[in-house]
Amino acid sequence: xxxxxxxTDRSDGTVSPADLxxxxxxxxxxxxAIADHDxxxxxDLAVSLxxxxxxxxxxxxxxxxxxxxxxxxxxxRSVHILGYFLNGEPAPAFREWLQxxxxxxxxxxxxxxxxxEQLGVNLQxxxxxxxGRNQVGRPHFARVLLDxxxxxxxxxxxxxYLADDAEAAVERDEPSLEEGIGRICDGGGLASLAxxxxxxxxxxxxLSGLLERLQGYGLEGIEVYHSEHKPEDSALFxxxxxxxxxxxxxxxxxHGAAKPEVRLGSGINGNVCLSYSFLEQIRETxxxxx
Ligand code: AMP
Ligand code: ZN
Ligand code: FE
Ligand code: FE
Numbered sequence: 001x002x003x004x005x006x007x008t009d010r011s012d013g014t015v016s017p018a019d020l021x022x023x024x025x026x027x028x029x030x031x032x033a034i035a036d037h038d039x040x041x042x043x044d045l046a047v048s049l050x051x052x053x054x055x056x057x058x059x060x061x062x063x064x065x066x067x068x069x070x071x072x073x074x075x076x077r078s079v080h081i082l083g084y085f086l087n088g089e090p091a092p093a094f095r096e097w098l099q100x101x102x103x104x105x106x107x108x109x110x111x112x113x114x115x116x117e118q119l120g121v122n123l124q125x126x127x128x129x130x131x132g133r134n135q136v137g138r139p140h141f142a143r144v145l146l147d148x149x150x151x152x153x154x155x156x157x158x159x160x161y162l163a164d165d166a167e168a169a170v171e172r173d174e175p176s177l178e179e180g181i182g183r184i185c186d187g188g189g190l191a192s193l194a195x196x197x198x199x200x201x202x203x204x205x206x207l208s209g210l211l212e213r214l215q216g217y218g219l220e221g222i223e224v225y226h227s228e229h230k231p232e233d234s235a236l237f238x239x240x241x242x243x244x245x246x247x248x249x250x251x252x253x254x255h256g257a258a259k260p261e262v263r264l265g266s267g268i269n270g271n272v273c274l275s276y277s278f279l280e281q282i283r284e285t286x287x288x289x290x
Contacts, residue, residue, distance in 0.1 A: 002278060005223070006253070007035065012137045034060060040061060061184075062083075065176060081194060086282070142158060191219050195253065197226065197230075
């Protein structure tokens with residue numbers, strides 16, 4: 001059993017890197033990829049314990065990227081790209097570039113606090129850091145808004161304040177899709193399109209168009225298996241993977257208590273159960289191509 005898409009509390013998961021390693025061992029997982037949002041901090045903290053526990057740990061990342069502006073002038077939602085560093089560590093330049101992403105997040109967070117204040121909502125950065133530690137994200141803002149009684153559900157926090165089109169929305173200078181994929185490739189990684197079910201492109205034809213474009217940027221994989229995918233979604237993404245000769249990746253997208261229904265190594269009600277041979281297939285195909 002493997003899980004190639006997990007988050008720690010170094011991004012928006014709730015489980016520490018060390019506890020994630022131990023939970024993975026307990027669950028019988030042989031290979032685990034930590035794919036935190038825009039940071040390798042969780043992976044770095046898990047390396048030594050994973051070695052001690054004989055857990056195969058894969059260095060990964062999940063980048064938030066922006067597609068180009070659409071014709072209607074509205075900014076499209078960010079697209080997540082997974083990067084898998086199957087050769088081991090990414091190039092030092094990739095780590096340096098991730099630091100610039102952290103800086104852009106910090107600026108965005110300060111802008112968001114200021115915008116919320118204009119709306120009569122008083123939050124301090126320290127409030128969010130209780131949850132977000134080294135990397136505060138909007139899910140942490142949502143929890144503080146809930147704690148302080150400004151909203152009654154986490155979703156309301158997004159709908160009223162935090163969503164891209166909500167009142168306090170702040171644009172972060174996320175890398176373009178092209179840059180994100182390019183950075184992963186240049187850093188020595190396999191770039192895979194995360195949870196395609198969340199894309200605005202829903203039908204086979206528009207997905208095909210998108211995949212063709214992303215392949216031009218260097219995309220080599222697509223996340224066919226994910227806890228939010230229904231069997232028919234995975235079937236479609238599998239067909240597309242075959243058509244475009246993309247490597248199939250998959251994982252639960254475990255976030256700990258932030259998404260309690262998603263279980264490490266098995267997804268929602270066991271809908272993402274991947275065996276070790278799935279990882280061997282990824283490696284074999286990737287190394288044959290690179
Ligand atoms: P950040 O990376 O800090 O901008 O936060 C992005 C995360 O916020 C996403 O991965 C989602 O988990 C969550 N999110 C963004 N927009 C929404 C929304 N409209 N409703 C619910 N959750 C959202
Ligand atoms: Zn996340
Ligand atoms: Fe994601
Ligand atoms: Fe994720």
